Amino acid sequence: xILTGIGVAFYCTYLSWTFRESLxxxxxxVTTLGGDVGKVPPAKLVTSxxxxxxxxxTILFVVLWGxxxxxxxxxxxxxxxxxxxxxxxxxxxxxxxxxxICGFGRMGQEIARQLSRxxxxxxxxxxxxxxxxxxxxxxxxxxxxxxxxxxxxxxxxIKRAKGLIAVYATDEENVYITLSARVLNxxxxxxxxxxxxxGEAKLLRAGADRVFSPYVIGGRRxxxxxxxxxxxxxxxxxxxxxxxxxxxxxxxxxxxxRVCGKCLTAENDVESIGVHMLGVHTxxxxxxxxxLAQYSVQAGDTLILLGEPGQMRTALKRLTGSEHPxxxxxxxxxxx
Numbered sequence: 568x569i570l571t572g573i574g575v576a577f578y579c580t581y582l583s584w585t586f587r588e589s590l591x592x593x594x595x596x597v598t599t600l601g602g603d604v605g606k607v608p609p610a611k612l613v614t615s616x617x618x619x620x621x622x623x624x625t626i627l628f629v630v631l632w633g634x635x636x637x638x639x640x641x642x643x644x645x646x647x648x649x650x651x652x653x654x655x656x657x658x659x660x661x662x663x664x665x666x667x668i669c670g671f672g673r674m675g676q677e678i679a680r681q682l683s684r685x686x687x688x689x690x691x692x693x694x695x696x697x698x699x700x701x702x703x704x705x706x707x708x709x710x711x712x713x714x715x716x717x718x719x720x721x722x723x724x725i726k727r728a729k730g731l732i733a734v735y736a737t738d739e740e741n742v743y744i745t746l747s748a749r750v751l752n753x754x755x756x757x758x759x760x761x762x763x764x765x766g767e768a769k770l771l772r773a774g775a776d777r778v779f780s781p782y783v784i785g786g787r788r789x790x791x792x793x794x795x796x797x798x799x800x801x802x803x804x805x806x807x808x809x810x811x812x813x814x815x816x817x818x819x820x821x822x823x824x825r826v827c828g829k830c831l832t833a834e835n836d837v838e839s840i841g842v843h844m845l846g847v848h849t850x851x852x853x854x855x856x857x858x859l860a861q862y863s864v865q866a867g868d869t870l871i872l873l874g875e876p877g878q879m880r881t882a883l884k885r886l887t888g889s890e891h892p893x894x895x896x897x898x899x900x901x902x903x
Contacts, residue, residue: 738766749774
């Protein structure tokens, strides 16, 4: 617009053309159609020609500059997307013993935040493009696609994963995801949601290790909140790490675990350092709450502990030789 104004002003004032003739000259110059709009006096011909040269070169420069910016923006956007996708794929490829969350609805979002607060690696598989900005904003690793497809689960690293949580909207979708996941990784620990009571049995037959109904759990929690409000508040504070410096932890015993085949006494006693042994979930499915000091721990058992974070690290090192004991296919307590 500025160049058009300058051109019209020049032709109107210097060559005494009308506004219509001046504007037509500008249009013909810009569109490269040419033409003889008005007569140029011989005395002003040279100056007029120099102005035309200046005007045409300037117009070409502006057009080329605009095209360059447009191409650069397009290419840059594609490159940013490409490198961003490549970087995320590389980060996912480097993960091992991580978790996969199938679905990023309200339940998936809360699960992701819980895992993030627990500093556990995870990948979200989400097919709804409306959820992708939220994933980017949270900085979560994700795979765009349908979790019912093997390709997307493989992209999420399912063969190296520790656990999978399926929270799609329908039981049919979660059954399909469970079947695919179990085939791809037979050792995977799978937790899924069920919207209907009849769906739980199907999901278990499909290969799920645990099935949760949000309606049943929600109803039980609300009833407990009425009947035992202080107990519920206490458990929430411990499990979620709110208001209290106490954590619940579990140790899955393997043949390589230091305490395997031994009793929880003497050098294996954790009560002396302030950590409480709440129970032992035996490999045959029993839950032991009494006589724990005399119990000989076996591979496949799970020890349930309660204590302060610092004391817990000491206890875990005493029991396993490491401050990071989660080497099993079962996720730690409090992680969904």
